[in-house]
Amino acid sequence: MPSRAQAETQLRMFWWGTQERARRTFGVNDLFMERNSGVSITGETLSWGDYWPRLATQTAGRNIADIVQMDYRYIVEYAGRGALMPLDDYLGESLQITDFDAGAIDSCRVDGKLYGVNLGQNSTCSVFTRSLLEQAGVSLPGHETTWDTLGEWSLEVVDAVGRPNFWGVQDGGGVEPAFNVWVRQRGRELYNQDGTIGFTEEDITDWFAYWADLREKGAVPRADVQALDRDAPESSMLALNYAAMIFTNSNQLVAHQALNRNKLGMTMVPSGGEGAKPGQYMKPSQMWSIAAGTQAPDVAVSVVNFFVTDPDAANILGVERGVSPLPRVREAIAPNLDELDRAMLEYIDFIKDKVGPLPPVPPRAAGEIDRLLIRVNQQVGFGQLSPSEAGKQFLAESTGILERS
Amino acid sequence: MSVALPSEATSRDAADRTARLPSGAAQAYLFLAPWLIGFIGLTVGPTLISLYLSFTNFDLIQSPEWTGWANYVRILTNDSKFVASMQVTFFFVVFSVPLKLAFALAVALILNKGLRGLSIYRALFYLPSLLGASVAIAVLWRQLFAADGLVNQLLFSLFRIQGPSWISSPDYALWTLVVLSIWQFGSPMIIFLAGLRQIPQDLYEAASIDGASRRRQFWRITVPMLTPVIFFNAIVQTIDAFKAFTPAFIISDGIGGPVDATLFYTLYLYQEAFANFRMGYASALAWILVLIIAAFTAFSFLTARYWVHYDD
Numbered sequence: 001m002p003s004r005a006q007a008e009t010q011l012r013m014f015w016w017g018t019q020e021r022a023r024r025t026f027g028v029n030d031l032f033m034e035r036n037s038g039v040s041i042t043g044e045t046l047s048w049g050d051y052w053p054r055l056a057t058q059t060a061g062r063n064i065a066d067i068v069q070m071d072y073r074y075i076v077e078y079a080g081r082g083a084l085m086p087l088d089d090y091l092g093e094s095l096q097i098t099d100f101d102a103g104a105i106d107s108c109r110v111d112g113k114l115y116g117v118n119l120g121q122n123s124t125c126s127v128f129t130r131s132l133l134e135q136a137g138v139s140l141p142g143h144e145t146t147w148d149t150l151g152e153w154s155l156e157v158v159d160a161v162g163r164p165n166f167w168g169v170q171d172g173g174g175v176e177p178a179f180n181v182w183v184r185q186r187g188r189e190l191y192n193q194d195g196t197i198g199f200t201e202e203d204i205t206d207w208f209a210y211w212a213d214l215r216e217k218g219a220v221p222r223a224d225v226q227a228l229d230r231d232a233p234e235s236s237m238l239a240l241n242y243a244a245m246i247f248t249n250s251n252q253l254v255a256h257q258a259l260n261r262n263k264l265g266m267t268m269v270p271s272g273g274e275g276a277k278p279g280q281y282m283k284p285s286q287m288w289s290i291a292a293g294t295q296a297p298d299v300a301v302s303v304v305n306f307f308v309t310d311p312d313a314a315n316i317l318g319v320e321r322g323v324s325p326l327p328r329v330r331e332a333i334a335p336n337l338d339e340l341d342r343a344m345l346e347y348i349d350f351i352k353d354k355v356g357p358l359p360p361v362p363p364r365a366a367g368e369i370d371r372l373l374i375r376v377n378q379q380v381g382f383g384q385l386s387p388s389e390a391g392k393q394f395l396a397e398s399t400g401i402l403e404r405s
Numbered sequence: 406m407s408v409a410l411p412s413e414a415t416s417r418d419a420a421d422r423t424a425r426l427p428s429g430a431a432q433a434y435l436f437l438a439p440w441l442i443g444f445i446g447l448t449v450g451p452t453l454i455s456l457y458l459s460f461t462n463f464d465l466i467q468s469p470e471w472t473g474w475a476n477y478v479r480i481l482t483n484d485s486k487f488v489a490s491m492q493v494t495f496f497f498v499v500f501s502v503p504l505k506l507a508f509a510l511a512v513a514l515i516l517n518k519g520l521r522g523l524s525i526y527r528a529l530f531y532l533p534s535l536l537g538a539s540v541a542i543a544v545l546w547r548q549l550f551a552a553d554g555l556v557n558q559l560l561f562s563l564f565r566i567q568g569p570s571w572i573s574s575p576d577y578a579l580w581t582l583v584v585l586s587i588w589q590f591g592s593p594m595i596i597f598l599a600g601l602r603q604i605p606q607d608l609y610e611a612a613s614i615d616g617a618s619r620r621r622q623f624w625r626i627t628v629p630m631l632t633p634v635i636f637f638n639a640i641v642q643t644i645d646a647f648k649a650f651t652p653a654f655i656i657s658d659g660i661g662g663p664v665d666a667t668l669f670y671t672l673y674l675y676q677e678a679f680a681n682f683r684m685g686y687a688s689a690l691a692w693i694l695v696l697i698i699a700a701f702t703a704f705s706f707l708t709a710r711y712w713v714h715y716d717d
Binding site for chain 2: 049052053056057059060077078081083164165222223224225226227228230231232235240242365367368371374375378379382384
């Protein structure tokens with residue numbers, strides 16, 4: 001093997017995630033370098049929160065890595081500003097992803113051009129502490145759970161577990177992915193195609209009122225307890241042991257299990273009941289994108305291709321980034337997965353025909369509005385606003401944010 | 406400062422050498438260069454650029470776009486978060502600085518009595534100041550004041566009181582940060598201690614002979630003699646409090662919650678810059694903070710002559 005200094009092509013790779021993800025990613029990079037002498041890949045990694053400021057700063061300083069991990073929420077921002085390289089010319093050539101499941105390629109397109117390679121399929125889900133619920137003798141939540149039955153179920157958990165400061169389900173009023181499912185079940189979207197708000201004042205008011213009702217009944221954590229949740233797996237009501245169930249992204253099951261002594265299970269987000277539309281949808285958990293300014297586009301594409309198509313690479317990656325959209329990769333890794341990973345694989349398989357179409361890509365200020373939902377739901381929780389006042393305020397503030405961006 | 410004057414012989418030597426070596430001033434700059442380059446490159450340069458950016462729209466990815474005074478106008482006329490974060494910061498400054506100084510002075514007075522093992526106590530009390538701004542302490546704070554935290558466990562076992570989750574309740578969250586700040590009283594305490602040592606003992610002896618009580622001695626001798634040190638500590642601590650960032654950032658994970666109760670001005674500035682990618686707007690916010698701190702400091706110096714007593 002040639003020494004790193006002599007390598008002809010040097011690539012930088014940048015992603016967000018946990019230590020576990022870093023371990024797997026470096027493993028695949030090492031394998032690639034072993035098989036392709038003359039290429040050296042260096043990797044940098046940060047947490048989600050630190051990643052985006054750094055990526056923006058590096059982009060501004062013309063110092064962006066060759067291969068960057070991209071999210072559905074930010075791809076418009078980066079592709080639209082010419083920071084990413086379109087991959088259409090490589091499709092079917094050195095990028096052999098044409099057998100991806102239907103929709104798994106289109107979800108990485110912006111204005112018809114391909115800017116990302118899907119690293120795993122993902123959806124929202126409910127994650128619950130299976131072993132604790134079984135011990136307490138409470139029925140496990142399932143895909144037949146509706147928003148209407150969720151409250152009673154949660155109260156059942158409160159009674160059965162009988163511990164102070166412990167509730168069945170988290171206060172989901174500030175969880176944007178759950179709200180997203182709720183509005184889609186009502187036939188609307190968070191955002192329209194043109195980037196404006198896609199739901200009505202009635203939708204958001206009902207949402208706040210729904211959670212206010214559960215809070216009043218003692219079915220969800222008090223506002224001051226729920227406020228300990230800082231929108232990260234480490235501070236979720238599940239990890240802090242204040243609730244038996246939370247809403248999250250399906251690929252994060254691995255991260256949540258690592259933080260929990262109880263065995264976890266997963267199921268769909270509660271359904272809207274009779275006549276409701278499917279609320280969930282399948283999206284890329286994340287993608288690899290290639291910087292427009294890379295010096296070695298061909299090598300970068302082959303690295304990305306290696307990540308998503310090579311069986312050995314797939315075995316290192318597992319389902320930590322979500323479930324591969326390539327059937328032959330799924331088959332290759334299936335025998336080597338543990339119980340938890342298999343549960344995720346089965347979940348994605350199970351919901352395939354129960355999800356709706358991919359919603360329009362969220363507008364630029366979506367992250368700010370996500371944090372606004374947390375704050376306004378807290379204002380209801382702490383009694384500063386009534387649900388109807390909160391609905392009005394949320395709409396006014398989010399519209400203001402969108403106009404400004 | 407005392408500077409040894411060069412003797413006649415050496416200055417003649419120096420004059421001979423000027424042809425070959427840079428002049429005195431140039432030499433000085435040469436030796437200053439490492440610091441100077443850093444100062445210009447890392448402080449002055451970015452400061453000037455941020456002044457320019459504060460008049461633009463800049464999202465880090467596309468080039469800045471000149472908008473004149475628009476950012477400043479919006480901040481001062483139409484930004485409820487600016488007002489809210491100002492209130493949080495002023496509340497923090499107004500409560501944390503005097504309480505912290507009072508606490509530091511009280512501990513300094515006790516230590517000044519000549520305890521045995523003084524240096525150990527001094528080190529122990531100084532420790533929180535070293536740790537206080539660190540991430541680990543902010544995380545510890547979160548554990549202490551959470552719903553099932555140590556504070557509530559104590560409250561329950563001692564008084565059977567079920568306390569709220571202090572750190573995540575809008576009524577108390579900011580107070581936990583004030584307490585954290587007071588706990589870091591070490592550095593003003595050390596300075597107070599040094600100041601107390603400077604007060605001539607004969608003043609107290611004379612006062613005792615005249616029959617002045619301890620309390621009277623404190624208010625008539627200690628406090629007036631200490632005013633320069635109080636003044637120094639107050640300025641430094643106030644500027645620090647205006648700039649407070651780390652504890653709030655860690656404890657609320659950068660959100661400033663619950664319900665913006667810990668949205669410090671610096672945190673709002675950070676959010677605008679690095680979460681919402683409005684670098685121009687954030688630069689304008691930063692310059693307003695600079696002006697506020699400058700105005701406060703100028704005001705302090707102007708009023709200082711009415712209450713700060715210098716020996717000379």
